[in-house]
Amino acid sequence: xxxxxxxxxxxxxxxxxxxxxxxxxxxxxxxxxxxxxxxxxxxxxxxxxxxxxxxxxxxxxxxxxxxxxxxxxxxxxxxxxxxxxxxxxxxxxxxxxxxxxxxxxxxxxxxxxxxxxxxxxxxxxxxxxxxxxxxxxxxxxxxxxxxxxxxxxxxxxxxxxxxxxxxxxxxxxxxxxxxxxxxxxxxxxxxxxxxxxxxxxxxxxxxxx
Amino acid sequence: xxxxxxxxxxxxxxxxxxxxxxxxxxxxxxxxxxxxxxxxxxxxxxxxxxxxxxxxxxxxxxxxxxxxxxxxxxxxxxxxxxxxxxxxxxxxxxxxxxxxxxxxxxxxxxxxxxxxxxxxxxxxxxxxxxxxxxxxxxxxxxxxxxxxxxxxxxxxxxxxxxxxxxxxxxxxxxxxxxxxxxxxxxxxxxxxxxxxxxxxxxxxxxxxx
Amino acid sequence: xxxxxxxxxxxxxxxxxxxxxxxxxxxxxxxxxxxxxxxxxxxxxxxxxxxxxxxxxxxxxxxxxxxxxxxxxxxxxxxxxxxxxxxxxxxxxxxxxxxxxxxxxxxxxxxxxxxxxxxxxxxxxxxxxxxxxxxxxxxxxxxxxxxxxxxxxxxxxxxxxxxxxxxxxxxxxxxxxxxxxxxxxxxxxxxxxxxxxxxxxxxxxxxxx
Amino acid sequence: xxxxxxxxxxxxxxxxxxxxxxxxxxxxxxxxxxxxxxxxxxxxxxxxxxxxxxxxxxxxxxxxxxxxxxxxxxxxxxxxxxxxxxxxxxxxxxxxxxxxxxxxxxxxxxxxxxxxxxxxxxxxxxxxxxxxxxxxxxxxxxxxxxxxxxxxxxxxxxxxxxxxxxxxxxxxxxxxxxxxxxxxxxxxxxxxxxxxxxxxxxxxxxxxx
Numbered sequence: 001x002x003x004x005x006x007x008x009x010x011x012x013x014x015x016x017x018x019x020x021x022x023x024x025x026x027x028x029x030x031x032x033x034x035x036x037x038x039x040x041x042x043x044x045x046x047x048x049x050x051x052x053x054x055x056x057x058x059x060x061x062x063x064x065x066x067x068x069x070x071x072x073x074x075x076x077x078x079x080x081x082x083x084x085x086x087x088x089x090x091x092x093x094x095x096x097x098x099x100x101x102x103x104x105x106x107x108x109x110x111x112x113x114x115x116x117x118x119x120x121x122x123x124x125x126x127x128x129x130x131x132x133x134x135x136x137x138x139x140x141x142x143x144x145x146x147x148x149x150x151x152x153x154x155x156x157x158x159x160x161x162x163x164x165x166x167x168x169x170x171x172x173x174x175x176x177x178x179x180x181x182x183x184x185x186x187x188x189x190x191x192x193x194x195x196x197x198x199x200x201x202x203x204x205x206x207x208x209x
Numbered sequence: 210x211x212x213x214x215x216x217x218x219x220x221x222x223x224x225x226x227x228x229x230x231x232x233x234x235x236x237x238x239x240x241x242x243x244x245x246x247x248x249x250x251x252x253x254x255x256x257x258x259x260x261x262x263x264x265x266x267x268x269x270x271x272x273x274x275x276x277x278x279x280x281x282x283x284x285x286x287x288x289x290x291x292x293x294x295x296x297x298x299x300x301x302x303x304x305x306x307x308x309x310x311x312x313x314x315x316x317x318x319x320x321x322x323x324x325x326x327x328x329x330x331x332x333x334x335x336x337x338x339x340x341x342x343x344x345x346x347x348x349x350x351x352x353x354x355x356x357x358x359x360x361x362x363x364x365x366x367x368x369x370x371x372x373x374x375x376x377x378x379x380x381x382x383x384x385x386x387x388x389x390x391x392x393x394x395x396x397x398x399x400x401x402x403x404x405x406x407x408x409x410x411x412x413x414x415x416x417x418x
Numbered sequence: 419x420x421x422x423x424x425x426x427x428x429x430x431x432x433x434x435x436x437x438x439x440x441x442x443x444x445x446x447x448x449x450x451x452x453x454x455x456x457x458x459x460x461x462x463x464x465x466x467x468x469x470x471x472x473x474x475x476x477x478x479x480x481x482x483x484x485x486x487x488x489x490x491x492x493x494x495x496x497x498x499x500x501x502x503x504x505x506x507x508x509x510x511x512x513x514x515x516x517x518x519x520x521x522x523x524x525x526x527x528x529x530x531x532x533x534x535x536x537x538x539x540x541x542x543x544x545x546x547x548x549x550x551x552x553x554x555x556x557x558x559x560x561x562x563x564x565x566x567x568x569x570x571x572x573x574x575x576x577x578x579x580x581x582x583x584x585x586x587x588x589x590x591x592x593x594x595x596x597x598x599x600x601x602x603x604x605x606x607x608x609x610x611x612x613x614x615x616x617x618x619x620x621x622x623x624x625x626x627x
Numbered sequence: 628x629x630x631x632x633x634x635x636x637x638x639x640x641x642x643x644x645x646x647x648x649x650x651x652x653x654x655x656x657x658x659x660x661x662x663x664x665x666x667x668x669x670x671x672x673x674x675x676x677x678x679x680x681x682x683x684x685x686x687x688x689x690x691x692x693x694x695x696x697x698x699x700x701x702x703x704x705x706x707x708x709x710x711x712x713x714x715x716x717x718x719x720x721x722x723x724x725x726x727x728x729x730x731x732x733x734x735x736x737x738x739x740x741x742x743x744x745x746x747x748x749x750x751x752x753x754x755x756x757x758x759x760x761x762x763x764x765x766x767x768x769x770x771x772x773x774x775x776x777x778x779x780x781x782x783x784x785x786x787x788x789x790x791x792x793x794x795x796x797x798x799x800x801x802x803x804x805x806x807x808x809x810x811x812x813x814x815x816x817x818x819x820x821x822x823x824x825x826x827x828x829x830x831x832x833x834x835x836x
Contacts, residue, residue, distance in 0.1 A: 002694075002698065005634065005638065005694055007214065007217075008217065008634075008635065008638050009638050009641065009642055009690060011214065011217050011218050011221060012221055012638060012639055012641075012642030012643070013642045013645065013646055014218065014221075015218055015221030015222045015225060016221070016225055016434075016642060016643055016646040016647075017646050017649075018222065018297075018301060019222055019225040019226050019229060019301045020225075020229075020646060020647075020649070020650065021301070022226075022229070022301055022302055022303075022304050022305050023229065023232065023304070023650065024654075025305045027233075027305075027308045027309050027312050028309075030313070033313055033316060034316070035316045035317050035318055038309075038313055038316050038318045038319065039318040042309070042318055042322060052302070053298070056298050056301070057294075057298075060294045060297075060298075063218060064290060064294075067211075067214055071211065078817060081691060082815070085684075085687045085691075088645075088687075089680070089683050089684075089687075092645060092646045092648070092649055092683070093649055093679070094649075095649050095650070096649050096652045096654075099654045100654050100655075100665075100669070103654050104657070104660055104665055107660060107661070107662045107665050108662050108666075109662055109665045109666040109669055110665065113669060188291070190287060216423065216426075217426065220423065220426050220427050220430060221430055223427065223430075224427055224430030224431045224434060225430070225434055225643075227431065227506075227510060228431055228434040228435050228438060228510045229434075229438075230510070231435075231438070231510055231511055231512075231513050231514050232438065232441065232513070234514045236442075236514075236517045236518050236521050237518075239522070242522055242525060243525070244525045244526050244527055247518075247522055247525045247527045247528065248527040251518070251527055251531060261511070262507070265507050265510070266503075266507075269503045269506075269507075272427060273499060273503075276420075276423055280420065397500065399496060425632065425635075426635065429632065429635050429636050429639060430639055432636065432639075433636055433639030433640045433643060434639070434643055436640065436715075436719060437640055437643040437644050437647060437719045438643075438647075439719070440644075440647070440719055440720055440721075440722050440723050441647065441650065441722070443723045445651075445723075445726045445727050445730050446727075448731070451731055451734060452734070453734045453735050453736055456727075456731055456734050456736045456737065457736040460727070460736055460740060470720070471716070474716050474719070475712075475716075478712045478715075478716075481636060482708060482712075485629075485632055489629065606709070608705060
């Protein structure tokens with residue numbers, strides 16, 4: 001499996017999943033199409049917009065990190081391809097829990113579904129990272145030991161974070177939603193491999209570009 | 210972050226968002242499926258077609274300009290990646306306001322939603338441009354000072370244009386729709402970096418191609 | 419505009435439009451979910467499958483021809499980018515007429531909508547071809563004069579074919595559908611640039627691959 | 628037709644089809660939106676999740692194998708491009724039978740539709756493989772005779788497997804679904820060209836990467 005094609009396929013899935021999110025925001029059905037009714041309905045579905053932004057930012061940062069990782073990966077083997085497929089399966093599934101939470105934001109099962117999906121996603125991401133790390137696929141010249149340790153920590157923390165946010169959200173849905181958004185924002189704080197972004201090996205195309 | 214992968218991901222999102230627009234045009238539901246009823250319903254939803262064309266042309270020209278910019282950008286850093294993600298978030302969101310305006314073209318809130326989305330989009334586009342400009346990421350050999358000044362002006366004008374068209378459209382919906390279309394057409398007039406298209410540095414693949 | 423990015427974007431739109439077609443085939447709604455009822459409903463919507471196959475083959479062959487053309491194009495300029503965008507707009511729109519014809523195959527307006535869309539598409543394709551031809555963008559070493567003449571003829575014939583099939587189909591819907599399928603099959607017969615496929619200049623990546 | 632563009636287009640279709648699968652999982656409609664009702668409805672549609680996972684894994688492994696094949700293919704000609712298009716048509720169609728089986732898992736026609744689609748898909752895949760094999764397009768240095776024989780066998784077995792699972796499933800739907808999942812899992816066992824993954828010729832981009 002060439003790394004190049006794995007990247008194109010993964011980027012395709014990320015780009016599609018992130019764009020499909022909008023399909024879950026529904027055009028309001030109005031019995032009497034007045035301006036006031038439309039405005040009210042549009043405002044009333046604010047949880048749908050919040051869910052859209054949260055899931056968009058989440059897939060976006062996963063894409064950024066996936067890139068930071070694959071740039072430093074020297075070669076991929078079958079287990080990496082398969083686990084990567086599982087990561088993509090969880091990412092592709094995300095529009096569904098997003099739609100459920102957008103529709104029924106106040107109901108605990110929505111939070112549970114969203115939280116479990118993210119927990120599974122972050123577990124797969126950890127497995128992928130460990131495979132790259134242990135199989136010696138990582139280009140050590142492109143990743144400082146500190147960045148590697150930090151990435152391991154940040155990824156592992158993700159499991160803890162979602163494992164806490166999910167049950168909390170089951171009992172206090174609004175707090176759960178806030179925590180889901182907070183966790184995503186946390187990952188936007190630079191750190192780990194990501195921090196070394198500038199030091200990443202250049203893609204051959206960029207050199208001459 | 211390699212520029213190459215940022216382009217592939219962005220192009221993916223542009224291509225998907227532009228293609229998803231059609232899903233918002235609905236097949237008419239007919240109680241009695243006669244030719245006359247179908248013809249009437251198909252004609253009656255002309256605002257949906259107009260909204261489709263407007264949004265398609267808009268995403269199309271954003272793609273052209275995004276390309277003109279990225280061709281002349283020498284390297285990307287984390288802030289550029291993040292702001293680019295926000296531009297993509299606004300672009301991906303566009304099918305929703307397009308669907309709302311297609312469904313309720315005569316209602317002010319539809320115009321407001323569409324206009325606000327575009328205003329936000331153009332603000333993000335301005336921030337992205339300023340980041341590239343100030344961070345000295347621009348290849349000055351590939352962009353004349355005049356083209357740079359014109360691009361700054363054209364992008365800033367976009368904010369003004371949508372900031373005027375949106376409230377106007379709120380009070381006179383039909384005029385608002387006409388203005389939205391006009392603004393898009395304006396951006397198809399060559400100018401700025403775009404004008405220098407022929408002078409753009411060639412992609413390495415094109416040289417040998 | 420680099421040819422490379424135009425290809426990636428166009429391929430993206432082709433790939434998405436061709437894959438979205440399936441979303442227009444609807445899962446039957448059953449009041450009483452029995453095997454017989456489901457089987458009957460699935461069989462009854464055979465026009466939807468036929469429309470799917472026709473539109474899929476159509477976008478597929480447009481993609482093949484688009485590729486045959488772009489391989490032999492040495493450089494692209496702004497008019498080509500814009501007209502290419504119009505070709506993509508017609509292609510992206512195709513899922514809608516396909517859905518209408520799938521739903522109301524016996525009604526003349528469905529045939530008219532489908533036929534008019536294809537006529538517009540093929541007109542744009544002709545304009546694109548003429549732009550490439552007249553602007554001297556074509557790599558003459560990669561296209562024999564005979565192949566060029568044949569391509570011009572085949573593309574022009576497309577306009578004639580759809581201009582005939584559309585009104586015919588308006589009066590005899592079933593004949594119209596048959597003609598639409600026949601026209602697509604005709605384009606699968608090798609000819610024009612397409613015929614020279616083997617002689618096309620190799621993509622730089624293929625040489626070492 | 629350059630191999631490169633065939634790969635980009637095919638990867639695009641695979642990525643989109645695999646991501647569209649999620650759109651077929653529907654947000655439950657609740658008459659009274661209570662936590663218990665939502666939880667029950669979400670659990671009740673477990674066949675939809677199972678169908679999602681089965682079809683996702685199926686498209687995923689087709690993509691892996693498509694890649695293993697195209698890496699070792701030296702050049703493509705028109706028949707290969709056309710048959711590849713037919714493979715993609717079957718893959719793109721998959722979200723529809725998946726949606727039907729997810730909705731009516733207990734009804735024989737659902738199993739029949741799913742099984743027939745897969746049978747057709749695997750027949751096309753066999754034709755594609757034979758075209759590559761007989762037309763001497765395969766890079767024999769990159770594929771041991773044993774791997775070639777095994778791939779022929781595994782692909783032919785697919786026809787047999789689906790030709791058995793489909794009628795079995797028609798009479799015992801639950802057994803059919805289990806068999807469909809089993810067949811997919813079987814293809815995840817390394818073998819054939821796939822097994823030689825490490826020995827595959829490197830993509831030029833990977834060498835310097």
